[in-house]
Amino acid sequence: MPDLTGMRFAETHEWVKQDGETATVGISEYAQSQLGDVIYLELPAVGQQLDAGARLGVIESVKAASDLYSPVGGEVTEANAELKDHPEYVNQDPYGKGWIIKLRAVKDNPKLLDQKAYDAFVEGQSHS
Amino acid sequence: MVVTAARTPLYEEHVRLGAQMTNFGGWVMPLQYSTIREEHHAVREAVGLFDLSHMGELRIGDEALVQRVLSRDVTRLRPGRIQYAVLCNDAGGIIDDVLVYAMPDRGYLLVVNAGNQDGDFDWIRKHAQAADAARNVGREWALIGVQGPRAVDLVQRLTPSDLASVKYYAFVDGTVADVSCVISRTGYTGEDGFELFCGNADAVRLWRALLEEGRSDGIRPAGLGARDTLRLEAGMRLYGNDMDAQTNPLEAGLDWTLNLEKDFIGRDAIMTSRQRGLARQLVGFKMLDRSIPRHGYRIVSDGEGVGTVTSGNVSFTLGYNIGMAYVPPAMSEPGTRLGVDIRGAAAPAEVVPLPFYKRPHPK
Numbered sequence: 360m361p362d363l364t365g366m367r368f369a370e371t372h373e374w375v376k377q378d379g380e381t382a383t384v385g386i387s388e389y390a391q392s393q394l395g396d397v398i399y400l401e402l403p404a405v406g407q408q409l410d411a412g413a414r415l416g417v418i419e420s421v422k423a424a425s426d427l428y429s430p431v432g433g434e435v436t437e438a439n440a441e442l443k444d445h446p447e448y449v450n451q452d453p454y455g456k457g458w459i460i461k462l463r464a465v466k467d468n469p470k471l472l473d474q475k476a477y478d479a480f481v482e483g484q485s486h487s
Numbered sequence: 488m489v490v491t492a493a494r495t496p497l498y499e500e501h502v503r504l505g506a507q508m509t510n511f512g513g514w515v516m517p518l519q520y521s522t523i524r525e526e527h528h529a530v531r532e533a534v535g536l537f538d539l540s541h542m543g544e545l546r547i548g549d550e551a552l553v554q555r556v557l558s559r560d561v562t563r564l565r566p567g568r569i570q571y572a573v574l575c576n577d578a579g580g581i582i583d584d585v586l587v588y589a590m591p592d593r594g595y596l597l598v599v600n601a602g603n604q605d606g607d608f609d610w611i612r613k614h615a616q617a618a619d620a621a622r623n624v625g626r627e628w629a630l631i632g633v634q635g636p637r638a639v640d641l642v643q644r645l646t647p648s649d650l651a652s653v654k655y656y657a658f659v660d661g662t663v664a665d666v667s668c669v670i671s672r673t674g675y676t677g678e679d680g681f682e683l684f685c686g687n688a689d690a691v692r693l694w695r696a697l698l699e700e701g702r703s704d705g706i707r708p709a710g711l712g713a714r715d716t717l718r719l720e721a722g723m724r725l726y727g728n729d730m731d732a733q734t735n736p737l738e739a740g741l742d743w744t745l746n747l748e749k750d751f752i753g754r755d756a757i758m759t760s761r762q763r764g765l766a767r768q769l770v771g772f773k774m775l776d777r778s779i780p781r782h783g784y785r786i787v788s789d790g791e792g793v794g795t796v797t798s799g800n801v802s803f804t805l806g807y808n809i810g811m812a813y814v815p816p817a818m819s820e821p822g823t824r825l826g827v828d829i830r831g832a833a834a835p836a837e838v839v840p841l842p843f844y845k846r847p848h849p850k
Contacts, residue, residue, distance in 0.1 A: 395507075395712065396523045398801040399779050399808075401830075417830065419779045421523045421712055421800060443777070450522070 363454065368477035369412075369430040374454065375471065382431055382465045385458045386418070386449060389481045394420040397449040400427075402438035402460060409433060411468035415460060418449070430471055433462030495540035496629050496690040504708055512602030514541035517710040526713035527803045530635045530676050533705035536697055537632035537714060539682065540690065543604025543625035545611065548594040552615050557587060557597075558736060558753070560746040564589040569656040569673060572744050573736050574599075574607060575753025579760060580732040581739065583607050584724065586673060588658060598630075600726045614752070629690035631683045633697060634717075636846075637704035638680035645700055646670065655679075664696030675714065677721025677844055719809065720802050722771060722842030728782055729769060729797040729811055735760055738813065740769045740841070767794065767813040771843055772825055775835040780810035785828040786818075793818065796827060802843060809843050810836070 366376045372390035376383050391397065401417040409415055409429040416427045438460050442448060449457035472480060492515040501508065506517035517538060519526060529535050547553050553561050559572040566589045574582040583603040588596035599607045608623045615621060633642055643650045648661035648670060658671035669684040685693055698706060715725070724730055730739040735757055737745075747754060774780060780799030785792045799810030810827070818825065821840050826833030 395519060399777055401778075421716060422518075424779065424781065447524070 363474050366454070367430070367471040367473055368480075369428060369468075369471055370480060371428045371430075373428060373430045373459075375430040377465060380463055380465075381436065382433060382462045383458050384415070384430060384460050384462065385453055386427070387477070387481075388453050391450050391453045391457070394418065394422065394425065395450075396421045397446045399446055400442050400449070400459065402442075403435050405435050405437060407435045409435065409462065411466060411470075427459065429460075429462070431462065431468045432466035434464050435460055436463045437461040493541075493626075495538055496687040497538045497540060497631075497694055500691060500694055501538065501708075506708070506710060509711065511711055512541055512600065514601055516541055517708070519710040519712045520708045523710070523712035523716060524803055526707055526709035527716050529705065529707035530678055530709055530713060530717055531804055532636065533707070534633060534635035534637040534641055534680070534701055535676070535707055535709035535713065536694070536701065537634065537709055538694070539630040539632050540628070540687075541601035542630050543599040543601060543607065543623065544628050544630075544684070545597040545599060545604070545608055546590075546594060546622040546624050547597065547611065547620060548592075549615065549617070549620045550593070550595070552611065552620055553587065553595045553597075554749065554751065555614055556611055556752055557585070558741075558745045558751055559587065560749045561587055561589065561595065566591045566593065567657055567659065569658060569671065570744075571656075573741060574610070575736065575751070575757070576610075576732060577752060577756065579735040579753040579756030581726070581730045581734050581736060581741075582610060582732060584726050584730070584741075588669075588671070591660075599625075603726065627687060628684050629687050629693075631685070631690065631694055631697065632674060632676075632680065633683065633701075634674045634676040634678045634680035634709075636678065637701070637706070638678065641697070641701050641704050641706070642670070642681050642683075645696060650681075664693055664700070666693040666696070668693070675721075675723055676717040677723070677842065678717075678846055716800055716803060719798050719800055719811070720804055720842070720844035722811075722844075724769070724811070725798060737761055738765055738767055738769060765816055768816050768819045769797065769811055770814055770819045770838050771841040772810055772812060772827075772836045773839050773843070774808040774810070774827070775837055777808065778827070778829045778834040779808050780812075780827045780829070780834075780836070786812050786814055787826040787828045787833050788818070790833075792828070794825075799827075804844050809839075811841075814838075 399419040509518040784796040786794030794814035823838040
């Protein structure tokens with residue numbers, strides 16, 4: 360089981376984990392299971408400023424193309440270059456090597472959910 | 488109104504195997520059991536098992552009626568043989584694409600798309616002399632696809648029939664795992680293999696026997712997700728995506744399914760369209776970057792929309808992204824550069840011949 364301590368989630372199914380100055384962003388286990396086989400990601404350029412909730416890129420699975428949103432605001436310092444050749448990492452390890460971008464100068468978003476609240480939110484969605 | 492999706496006799500098997508289910512053509516069908524990528528590779532490299540029971544089956548005894556509604560000259564079809572054909576409306580638009588089986592009793596079996604079966608049946612009955620000329624047996628029959636390089640060997644171990652004598656696009660009556668079946672050497676994946684028709688009551692027994700016996704072959708159940716990526720690589724059109732009632736068979740590149748020297752519904756319109764020249768043609772293309780073309784995306788040239796993508800996805804076998812699109816005939820030659828409008832930018836693509844993928848050693 361990956362370490363989800365301190366991880367927070369957006370209702371659009373991205374996660375963010377802050378470690379000192381840097382925030383790492385990815386998508387949740389639930390999101391990857393809903394998307395199915397990820398085959399391509401369109402990611403922002405380093406240096407790009409994102410607001411919380413802004414579109415950060417596109418994730419494509421065999422089934423469909425979906426927008427990705429940044430759970431917090433900040434400046435992009437890195438996009439996961441490994442995903443270019445291995446988009447399947449998002450499926451295999453969404454909280455680890457399937458991370459998507461890193462941000463600095465983070466502006467927090469009070470609307471994010473902790474893991475327990477996110478799990479309850481997902482539970483509610485899958486029964487609606 | 489709540490329309491409940493129909494379940495095939497294998498529904499419980501799919502749930503037990505942990506399939507993610509989806510609605511398709513009025514049926515609740517397995518989308519994937521593991522991942523689409525794994526199921527796709529299993530079919531290309533070993534063998535995959537498909538529930539195709541949603542497909543429709545129409546029995547027609549009246550040969551003149553079959554001749555009238557289908558694009559092919561079925562009088563040339565020997566019993567035990569199968570042809571791919573289209574069903575057209577008066578304007579030459581495609582109502583459905585079908586497989587027609589010449590049955591030993593001289594009647595015909597049409598295997599039609601799930602979502603079209605009721606419409607096809609009504610259309611055919613409308614042109615029949617007798618009210619009972621056609622019978623819809625789709626809901627009485629299950630259909631199981633066994634596809635991949637290991638498929639023939641696997642099915643042979645479960646049947647006394649000599650499968651070497653069942654050529655591509657031929658069929659025999661027989662038993663597989665002691666279940667009475669029509670054993671049809673057809674498929675929608677680009678691989679060798681069979682499609683097995685059996686009664687609903689026997690479907691679970693046949694499905695389980697194939698999964699059990701196929702274990703040593705590396706068999707995997709495969710869902711509609713893999714079925715779509717496999718058929719696209721094989722250049723096979725999907726009704727509703729790549730063609731519909733507004734498309735004629737010439738535009739769809741299905742000239743080879745037309746016997747224009749015989750009379751059939753839509754023939755005159757198709758001949759007129761051929762004389763006038765086509766406004767658009769279906770082509771295959773490959774992406775020259777990593778972006779993914781999708782159904783409905785525009786084909787652009789110098790900023791102008793000149794066509795439409797009808798199917799597109801990753802090709803797991805080839806390692807690049809592929810699609811089919813309608814383009815003006817002047818842009819249909821292999822090697823022609825196209826732009827695909829993906830989120831406002833023209834992604835580079837190149838017309839390539841269909842099919843994208845051909846299996847290495849056809850038997």
